[in-house]
Amino acid sequence: MSQDKNGNKRSDGNEPHQYQAGSTTSREQDQWKERPPYRIHDKADFDAKWKGKCHCGAVQYELSRERPLASKYCHCTTCQRMHGAPFQWAAIFHKTDINFTNGHHDLGWYDPTSKSTTHHLPCKVQCAYCRTPIMDEGRNMILLFPTLIEGINTPEGRKAFEVQSHMFYQQRVVDVKDGKPKFKGLADESARVDEETGEVIPGSEPKEEDK
DSSP, rough: OOOOSSSOOOOOOTTSSSSSSOOOHHHHHHGGGTTTTTTTTOOGOOOEEEEEEEESSSEEEEEEOOOOOOEEEOOOHHHHHHHHHEEEEEEEEEEEEEEEEEEETTTEEEEETTTTTTSSSSSEEEEETTEEEEEEEOOSSEEEEEEGTTTTTSSHHHHHHOEEESSHHHHHHHHOOOOBBSSSSSSTTTTTBBBBTBBBBBBOOOGGGGG
16 A cells, blocks of 8 residues: 555555455454354344345345334535445444345455555445445444345335434535434434534533433
C-alpha cells in the first residue's frame, strides 16, 4: 500500500485479503472463514426467512431472522461517500443470523478508519467482483442492506424492514420528513434533532444511565 501526493492510499495489489479468494484456513489470518458471520451453517439447523445477493450474483446469502433487530437510516458522511447515496439503509442482525450460500470466499473488506483492505473490525464488506456493498461487519453485529434482499419491495418486506429512526441527521444532504426520530449521532445514544432544521431539541440528550 502506498500514498499519492494528496495522502490518499493506493493499492499495489499485494495486501493480504485484498480479494478474499480461496478457501484455505491454514494461516491465522484466514481463520475468519470458520467464524460467524462467514462460517457455513448446517442446512438442517438454519431456517431461512429471507434471501439476498449482490448485483452479479457471485455472493448470495440467507437470513434466519424474520425481522432485523433494528432498521435505521444513517446520514453520516462516510456512508454517503461509501454508498454514493444520500444515506445508508442499515438493518442490524446477529452474526449468526446470516448464512452465505455462495461466494463467501469472494468477499472484499475495507476498513474505513485505516483505509486498509485487511479484515480489521469494524469494516465494510463487498463483493470482490461487482463491488456491491454486502454489509458492515462490527465487532458484535452486522449491518445488512435491505435493498439486496429478495422481496424487499413487497408489503411483507417493507413492513419487516421498516426504519425506526435516522442517525447522524445533522450531516444529511437531503431532508427526510417522515416523522421518524432523528438523532445527532447514534440512535438512542445522542440528542434528537428537528427533522426540518437539524437543530438539537432541548432536553432530548440521553441521561447518563441510558447510555
